[in-house]
Each structure stands twice: as structure tokens, then as C-alpha cells.
Amino acid sequence: MAYAAFRSIGAYVPSKILSNEDLATMVDTSDEWITKRTGIKERHIAADDEFTSDMGVKAAELAIQRSGLDKSEIDMVVCATISPDYFCMPSTATIISTKLGLGNVTAFDISAACTGFVYILSIAKAFIESGMKKNVLIVGAEKLSSITDYTDRGTCILFGDGAGAAMICATDNKDEAIIDVHTGADGTFADLLMTPNGGSGSAHDSLDQEANSCFMQMKGNETFKVAVRTLTKDVIEILQENNIESSAIKHFVPHQANYRIIKAVGDALKLKDEQVVLTVAKYGNTSGASIPMAINDIYEQGKLKSGELMLLDAFGGGLTWGSALVPFSPSK
Numbered sequence: 001m002a003y004a005a006f007r008s009i010g011a012y013v014p015s016k017i018l019s020n021e022d023l024a025t026m027v028d029t030s031d032e033w034i035t036k037r038t039g040i041k042e043r044h045i046a047a048d049d050e051f052t053s054d055m056g057v058k059a060a061e062l063a064i065q066r067s068g069l070d071k072s073e074i075d076m077v078v079c080a081t082i083s084p085d086y087f088c089m090p091s092t093a094t095i096i097s098t099k100l101g102l103g104n105v106t107a108f109d110i111s112a113a114c115t116g117f118v119y120i121l122s123i124a125k126a127f128i129e130s131g132m133k134k135n136v137l138i139v140g141a142e143k144l145s146s147i148t149d150y151t152d153r154g155t156c157i158l159f160g161d162g163a164g165a166a167m168i169c170a171t172d173n174k175d176e177a178i179i180d181v182h183t184g185a186d187g188t189f190a191d192l193l194m195t196p197n198g199g200s201g202s203a204h205d206s207l208d209q210e211a212n213s214c215f216m217q218m219k220g221n222e223t224f225k226v227a228v229r230t231l232t233k234d235v236i237e238i239l240q241e242n243n244i245e246s247s248a249i250k251h252f253v254p255h256q257a258n259y260r261i262i263k264a265v266g267d268a269l270k271l272k273d274e275q276v277v278l279t280v281a282k283y284g285n286t287s288g289a290s291i292p293m294a295i296n297d298i299y300e301q302g303k304l305k306s307g308e309l310m311l312l313d314a315f316g317g318g319l320t321w322g323s324a325l326v327p328f329s330p331s332k
């Protein structure tokens with residue numbers, strides 16, 4: 001049987017910074033409020049002519065180079081995004097694949113909001129374990145600034161842009177394998193976090209530009225409570241089902257939505273501060289890109305070593321959630 005190994009990581013962050021102080025000149029908020037309620041100090045914003053696919057390509061180039069693979073060996077690209085280059089089609093994954101020069105490979109996007117990276121990890125694992133694919137490039141890329149309403153202080157303080165990518169590759173060595181991935185969803189909470197306009201469910205006869213915009217809307221406080229409850233349950237379950245103690249986790253890499261959510265889940269698992277990877281202060285919430293960007297941070301700081309176990313967890317619009325137990329298994 002083939003197993004799926006997490007071989008390499010890469011990320012890209014646009015250069016422009018939007019600080020809490022900048023936001024305080026745009027909406028009625030303050031650095032103190034944002035820092036206290038979210039832990040975010042600043043986020044990065046893509047240039048006008050920089051698309052989600054452009055950021056995905058930069059992250060992917062790094063992940064491919066670090067995997068040691070030749071591009072011709074990649075047989076599938078999956079992109080997690082809620083801010084694609086184009087609404088509906090073509091998929092951002094096909095654009096990334098072509099910009100990378102990968103030729104005629106399978107490529108598609110998935111929509112699971114902030115849980116997107118955990119979802120594409122599970123897809124890569126399943127395709128590899130079934131024997132259908134060998135080397136899968138997974139990309140979480142977001143230009144959330146393109147779907148953020150900068151007059152809504154409840155959401156615009158949270159989101160930023162960026163991309164992360166990983167190579168997931170077939171191996172016959174079980175010790176290198178991704179141990180488990182959990183994914184879940186519950187549409188009864190759909191209205192907590194959504195882009196209500198612009199799809200088949202919205203009023204197409206409206207000439208009102210705002211009604212046709214794709215801006216995100218969120219019931220933040222309710223989302224917060226469901227996030228803490230669901231994530232805590234899910235990470236406890238994935239550890240129990242795999243007979244792994246939380247002390248065996250070297251790096252807990254949560255979706256970077258809000259420091260208070262991360263702290264609540266970390267405390268429930270009795271994790272020490274040094275086990276918890278935090279990038280929320282400098283990148284904000286980059287949805288499907290946040291987990292690979294965080295993994296890339298510890299990789300580039302020399303903190304992520306071969307064989308070390310990561311616990312990933314995420315929560316987002318849908319509502320969706322997921323977790324994964326992933327040893328870092330770079331090519332020898």
C-alpha cells in the first residue's frame with residue numbers, strides 16, 4: 001500500500017502591510033481593541049495586479065524546490081481558496097498549474113473556507129493511498145482583501161492575504177506517513193459566515209452593485225463560540241483515536257483566526273506555549289493559506305525538523321472544521 005508523506009513546505013507573503021493603526025483611520029476601531037480581542041497587529045495586502053494564483057505560484061515554487069522533485073513528476077494540483085482569480089471558472093489551481101509549467105495535470109479548487117488546507121491535505125492523502133496519484137501539490141492561497149468590506153469593522157480587522165503550499169508524495173515507509181486527517185461540516189450554521197451575494201442564491205435582477213458584491217459577512221461572536229466548542233472536541237478525538245498524547249505533539253499548528261480561540265484549544269489539550277505555533281499577530285487570518293504559512297514560518301526559522309509531529313486544526317465558513325496528525329517527512 002502507498003502512504004502519503006508531507007515532504008516540503010513553501011509560502012509567500014505580499015510586501016504591503018496594513019497595520020491596526022492604518023485600520024483605525026478607516027473604521028471606528030483601535031489597535032488596543034484589535035490586539036485584545038484577536039491578537040492581530042498587522043496583515044499583508046496583495047498589490048492590485050497580484051492575483052491569488054500569483055501568490056500560490058510563489059509559494060508552490062518554494063515547496064517544489066524544497067521537495068527535490070522535478071516539475072514533471074507532479075501529477076495533481078489542488079488549491080484551497082475562497083478568493084479565486086475568477087468567480088466559478090477557470091479554477092485557480094489550473095492557472096497555478098499552467099503558470100508553473102506543469103503540463104496536463106489534474107487541477108481543481110475546493111471551497112472549505114479556513115479549513116481548506118486540511119481538506120486538500122485529506123484529498124491528497126486519499127488520491128495517493130488509492131494509487132491514483134503519486135506527487136500532489138496542495139496550495140492554500142487567498143487574496144481576502146478582494147472580498148473584504150473595508151467599511152465593516154467586524155470583519156475588515158481580521159483578514160489578510162498570502163499563500164502556502166506543500167508537496168504530498170507517495171511513500172512505502174509507514175513511519176513517514178500522514179497519520180490521520182479529520183474533516184467535518186455542518187450547513188445549519190451556514191449563515192454565521194458567508195458571502196451572501198453574487199451566487200445563484202442571490203437576487204440576480206438587482207442592479208445594486210453592493211448586492212452583487214462578494215464581500216464576506218460574519219456573525220463573529222457566535223462563530224467564535226462554535227469554533228472553540230467544535231475544535232476542542234475534534235482535536236481531542238483525533239488524538240484519542242490514534243492513541244497519541246498531546247505531549248507527543250511537537251508543533252500545534254492551528255488556523256490563525258484569533259489568538260483567544262487558539263489559546264482556548266491549546267489549554268484544553270494542556271499544551272505548553274512552545275508547542276503552539278502563532279503567526280496571527282503578523283499575518284491576521286489568511287483563511288486557507290494560514291496553516292501552510294505558519295508551517296513555513298517554523299520551517300524557515302529552523303524549528304521544524306524531520307520526523308517531528310504536527311497537529312493541524314482549522315475552522316471556517318460552511319461551517320467546516322478539520323484536524324490532522326502529520327509528521328514532517330522531507331526527502332532524505
Ligand code: ACO
Nearest residue numbers: 029033037113114153154157220221223224257258316317
Ligand atoms: N473595533 C471596535 N469595536 C468593535 C469592533 C472593532 N473592530 N468590532 C466589533 N466591535 C464592537 C461590537 O460592535 C460590540 O459592541 P457592543 O458591545 O456595543 O455591541 C463589541 O465590540 C463586542 O463585539 P463582539 O462581536 O461580541 O466581539 P468579540 O469579542 O466576539 O470579537 C471577533 C469579535 C474578533 C470577530 C471574534 O468574535 C472572532 O474572532 N470570531 C471568530 C472569527 C472566526 O474564527 N471565523 C472563522 C474563520 S474565518 C473564515 O472561514 C473565512
